[in-house]
Amino acid sequence: MGIHQYFKSLNDLEKLTRMPGKFKYQEHNVAAHSFKVTKISQYLATVEEYNGTEIDWKLLYEKALNHDYPEIFTGDIKTPVKYASLELNQLFSQVEQTMTAKFVDREFPKEFQEIYKERFSEGKDSTIEGQILAVADKIDLLYESFGEIQKGNPEELFFEVYEESLGVIKRYKQLACVRDFLENILTEMLAERSIPQSELKTITEAILELE
Numbered sequence: 001m002g003i004h005q006y007f008k009s010l011n012d013l014e015k016l017t018r019m020p021g022k023f024k025y026q027e028h029n030v031a032a033h034s035f036k037v038t039k040i041s042q043y044l045a046t047v048e049e050y051n052g053t054e055i056d057w058k059l060l061y062e063k064a065l066n067h068d069y070p071e072i073f074t075g076d077i078k079t080p081v082k083y084a085s086l087e088l089n090q091l092f093s094q095v096e097q098t099m100t101a102k103f104v105d106r107e108f109p110k111e112f113q114e115i116y117k118e119r120f121s122e123g124k125d126s127t128i129e130g131q132i133l134a135v136a137d138k139i140d141l142l143y144e145s146f147g148e149i150q151k152g153n154p155e156e157l158f159f160e161v162y163e164e165s166l167g168v169i170k171r172y173k174q175l176a177c178v179r180d181f182l183e184n185i186l187t188e189m190l191a192e193r194s195i196p197q198s199e200l201k202t203i204t205e206a207i208l209e210l211e
Contacts (some may be wrong), residue, residue: 005107009072016071018144019161025151028144030068038064040136044177048128051176056129063123063133070096070120073103093122128175135172138165139181146189149200159203166207182208 013031041064045055074096100120104113124134145161166186172178190201 002107003109006103012072013069016075019157020075022155022157023153024148025153026147030071033140034065034068036140037067037133037136040139041132044132044136044139044175044181045129047177047180048132048175053128053176056127059127060129060132062119063129064136066119067123067133067137070100073099097121131172131175132177135169135175135178135181138168141165142169146200150192159199162200163203163207166204170207 010031013034014029016030018028018030018033038061041060045057045060049055074092097120101117104116104120108116124130124137142162142165145158145165148155148158149162169178169181173182186204190204
């Protein structure tokens with residue numbers, strides 16, 4: 001037992017399917033999601049830094065790379081379920097953090113335990129790095145749902161996830177990187193010809209017009 005178990009568990013992240021239990025044209029796993037969120041966070045932080053915001057890059061990368069590791073113990077919970085209520089979300093978070101802390105205590109050398117408990121803790125906080133992580137996480141989820149809608153998946157879940165993700169992203173519109181995403185990247189996304197334009201565009205415009 002020890003760090004070997006931690007390294008071995010990283011393979012298990014590839015087996016954790018995102019949005020389980022629903023038909024999908026393209027499967028996504030937690031390991032790939034963590035990589036994509038890190039890449040998206042890097043771009044968002046670059047935009048913020050260009051606009052004069054100081055970024056702690058080490059903290060940003062640690063938050064992004066580790067943000068979903070606790071799901072190794074609980075699996076991926078569907079977004080509409082996980083965020084159905086504040087109490088339910090807090091309960092999921094508490095279970096993940098408790099199980100993660102026990103794993104760290106059991107497998108990590110004592111001198112590194114507090115470091116890794118901090119790295120595996122909830123990264124979406126009030127810091128600029130935490131806010132960027134929250135946005136990047138939802139952007140990747142937006143793209144996962146967008147991809148299914150684009151391919152004609154009839155599951156209503158993906159429209160719900162798209163709407164919820166975009167709503168959260170919009171709440172961070174005080175950030176330069178979010179304004180850039182909404183004004184430029186999202187516009188480019190909706191211009192693709194192969195998506196069901198009318199419904200998705202109507203949902204998007206309705207969310208963006210809400211104050």
